[in-house]
Amino acid sequence: MYNGLGSDLSNLSRLSNAKSRSISAENFTGEKSKGGMATEGTGSKAASDLGGQGWKVSPSIILQPGESFEIANIKGPGAIKHIWITSKGTSRDTIIRFYWDGCEDPSVECPIGDFFANAFLPKHIAVNSLAVCDNSVRGFNCYWEMPFRKHCKVTLENIGPKETYHYYQIDYILTDIPDDCAYFFAQFRRENPMTYKKDYTIIDGIKGKGHYVGTYMAWGANNNGWWGEGEIKFYMDGDTKFPTICGTGTEDYFNGAYSFLRNGVYEDYSTAYQGFTAVKYETEIQGQQRFSLYRWHITDPVRFESDLKVTMQGLGVRGNGKFLALQDDVASVAFWYQTMPFNKFPELPDYEYLEMI
Numbered sequence: 001m002y003n004g005l006g007s008d009l010s011n012l013s014r015l016s017n018a019k020s021r022s023i024s025a026e027n028f029t030g031e032k033s034k035g036g037m038a039t040e041g042t043g044s045k046a047a048s049d050l051g052g053q054g055w056k057v058s059p060s061i062i063l064q065p066g067e068s069f070e071i072a073n074i075k076g077p078g079a080i081k082h083i084w085i086t087s088k089g090t091s092r093d094t095i096i097r098f099y100w101d102g103c104e105d106p107s108v109e110c111p112i113g114d115f116f117a118n119a120f121l122p123k124h125i126a127v128n129s130l131a132v133c134d135n136s137v138r139g140f141n142c143y144w145e146m147p148f149r150k151h152c153k154v155t156l157e158n159i160g161p162k163e164t165y166h167y168y169q170i171d172y173i174l175t176d177i178p179d180d181c182a183y184f185f186a187q188f189r190r191e192n193p194m195t196y197k198k199d200y201t202i203i204d205g206i207k208g209k210g211h212y213v214g215t216y217m218a219w220g221a222n223n224n225g226w227w228g229e230g231e232i233k234f235y236m237d238g239d240t241k242f243p244t245i246c247g248t249g250t251e252d253y254f255n256g257a258y259s260f261l262r263n264g265v266y267e268d269y270s271t272a273y274q275g276f277t278a279v280k281y282e283t284e285i286q287g288q289q290r291f292s293l294y295r296w297h298i299t300d301p302v303r304f305e306s307d308l309k310v311t312m313q314g315l316g317v318r319g320n321g322k323f324l325a326l327q328d329d330v331a332s333v334a335f336w337y338q339t340m341p342f343n344k345f346p347e348l349p350d351y352e353y354l355e356m357i
Helices: 044-050
Strands: 021-022 059-064 066-074 078-087 094-100 108-111 132-135 139-142 146-148 153-160 164-174 181-193 200-207 210-220 231-238 274-279 290-294 302-304 307-312 315-317 324-325 330-339
Touching: 021 066, 059 066, 059 153, 059 200, 066 164, 094 139, 094 181, 108 324, 146 153, 146 181, 153 164, 200 210, 200 330, 231 302, 307 330
Parallel strands: 108 181
Antiparallel strands: 021 164, 059 164, 066 153, 078 139, 078 146, 078 164, 094 108, 094 153, 132 139, 181 330, 200 307, 210 290, 210 302, 210 330, 231 307, 274 290, 315 324
């Protein structure tokens, strides 16, 4: 019988033995018939005149500086199907981590804003794509399917200087996982500034069999003029000096063209598989050119057998028409699936390095 994975319009009519479950601050464990039972929580005062229990008593959590909270602890086999979260704070004061099948090291480790393609919080960017939807001021949604066989753990950590609050819901199914299902990964990196005349590394050190499924980039231009001539490169399965896949320009990789400009003005777009936004601020003091870009390889995953490295050049154009090696402020999230085991991620920088104002 159909196991409930890969659900879309073409198979919605199929019955399945998969069991639907959901975790939120109203049901921390996701147990059947255990939702809405809280008698205390962040909504207890608001619900007090209605009799308390059952009336939105615990809709969210509050994290103090330095505090971590386990928002999911699920015994498998199963798969996360959807995550919704809204948070108060900046894009990089909260770190989200995912751990699969009892691994001590996370397979996802990322500032929450960048994970949801929104690095410039509190400036919200609307995203309307298949994998990520960011709606109505910080309504963050993720639709990456994340299978696990034995266990899943998800945590939030507040690394910032102020308390943060989080409303969240993790929708998942309990079901059998086929042998050919890989595990979901996401890794954050940042260089500020980029190393002069050296390609920026989006991801390196992937070992195993899998496929690369997406890139998010937050780009801060430190020069006037055009900044997006750099080529993306995929080094796979033993490539050394030269890659197997080499793009033709940054705006080309994100499926735009001609500098994202129409009559000298940046033209934003957000589609199922790719998007570009020129971040606009209300005051001149926040006027540095910054850009938010995503590219999901949903129908064209980049498949590798043993290893993968992905880089992006920082390349602008001089006044004389020649290329300019850039030293911009660039951050990225790489999204991929692979087999176990995996290489431990580089250590995530501290909040002072991550912060973007």
